[in-house]
Amino acid sequence: MSNLETNQVTQQARGPVGREGVLDVAARLFREQGYGSVSLRKIAQVAGIKAGSIYYHFGSKDEIVLSILDTGIMAVHDEMRLAVSSQASDASAEVILRAAITAHLRALLDVSDYSSANVRIFGQVPQSVRDANLPTRRSYEAEWDSLLARLKANGALKQDVDVRHLRLMLIGALNATLEWFDPKRGSVEALAKNYADVFVHGILEKQDN
Amino acid sequence: MSNLETNQVTQQARGPVGREGVLDVAARLFREQGYGSVSLRKIAQVAGIKAGSIYYHFGSKDEIVLSILDTGIMAVHDEMRLAVSSQASDASAEVILRAAITAHLRALLDVSDYSSANVRIFGQVPQSVRDANLPTRRSYEAEWDSLLARLKANGALKQDVDVRHLRLMLIGALNATLEWFDPKRGSVEALAKNYADVFVHGILEKQDN
DNA sequence: CACGCAACCTAACAAGTGTTAGTTATGTAC
DNA sequence: GTACATAACTAACACTTGTTAGGTTGCGTG
Secondary structure, eight states, X not given: OOHHHHHHHHOOOOSOOHHXXXXXXXXXXXXXXXXXXXXXHHHHHHHTSOGGGHHHHOXXXXXXXXXXXXXXHHHHHHHHHHHHHTSOTTOOHHHHHHHHHHHHHHIIIIIOHHHHHHHHHTTTSOHHHHHHHHHHHHHHHHHXXXXXXXXXXXXXXXXXXXXXXXXXXXXXXXXXXXXXXXXXXXXXXXXXXXXHHHHHHOSBOOOOO | OOHHHXXXXXXXXXXXXXXXXXXXXHHHHHHHHOSTTOOHHHHHHHHTSOGGXXXXXOSOHHHHHHHHHHHHHHHHHHHHHHHHHTSOXXXXXXXXXXXXXXXXXXXXXXXXXXXXXXXHHTTTSOHHHHHHHHHHHHHHHHHHHHHHHHHHHTTOBOTTOOHHXXXXXXXXXXXXXXXXXXGGXXXXXXXXXXXXXXXXXXXXXXXXX
């Protein structure tokens, strides 16, 4: 039987898998395959343990997925807040906005399986899990709202844009990249620049006729 | 037993449910609850029949969901193509683009459970179903690409925009509205205008300093 | 060397899944 | 009234799911 060898492909035989190990594997699988088709047995197998053992670290599957959702948002939130706050105090609205957009995309596409898993599976998890994740989510949304409101108060943004609306549009558009972005076809930075260009200046040629 | 009455709540006792009836119910449930948590038994119960009876009309669950995915895209495609082709031949690029955006959003948020179900569950269905749905999907994407390429050739679009990239960005942003749009807070038309405004002109105040 | 704890395993449970085969009721055509 | 197709029902199948209870292993501490 090659069954023994097959197991060793995914199992590295180093120290304990632990709570973090399970979370890492689960986040990756959720991102790749969605919530519904990733069972505890699948997570356990990839992590190199047995399904029942997961209950040593977690009380339920919901607890796992909620933990992933929360840390996923916090990762993006941190990345974005840091990028904005590290701008020079006299930075222009455009520069700040570009930094925020780039940070969000980087967290999503580069840094964290947790962030991408969040975007992918949020709409698939049980309502109770979604509700439990809402506060963390609202906190990140508030960060964007406060940034956009500041830029609007400065007069940098057009005065007829609705901040909440713009935030939904921005984050929605950025998150959608997860569905098709391929690092082999271009860098995250180039993608971010592209998106920022559209949001900042639009796509129509300036009319000079 | 009130079991008989309970059944009658969802069952209207009119003629046969039929293939179309099953599809309508399935599309609605998929849109509302996602793919994974909608079983054949749930579909059957809401439709007012028993689970096994579904196999009179369909060969498998995959066949149901694929049918929904296909008609979902075709509905948006038709709506968008009609909106564009019914524009005056001297219509400006901006007007045409606004019509296309509005049509896509209307199909998604107003018209069809199939369209919204498609967007919601595409990422959750088995790979084989996704593959089978791809041709229909590509056809719609090609429609957008050809429209955008035309506008770019006219010189209406900035010459440095990548058509494929812009299409992905546009459709991604529009589809994301499904996740939060609430008809009680505003009309689809107002939403479409908002989105078109951003894409066309951007959000930054024109600099006159 | 014994103890204790952390981290895991084994084996089973009840519930739910898609699917199938065989059966039944209802109408329509000849 | 017989024949046939339509549209459903019933009951079971093999399987997967999250979850639980109790047992086992190995390692560090006293």
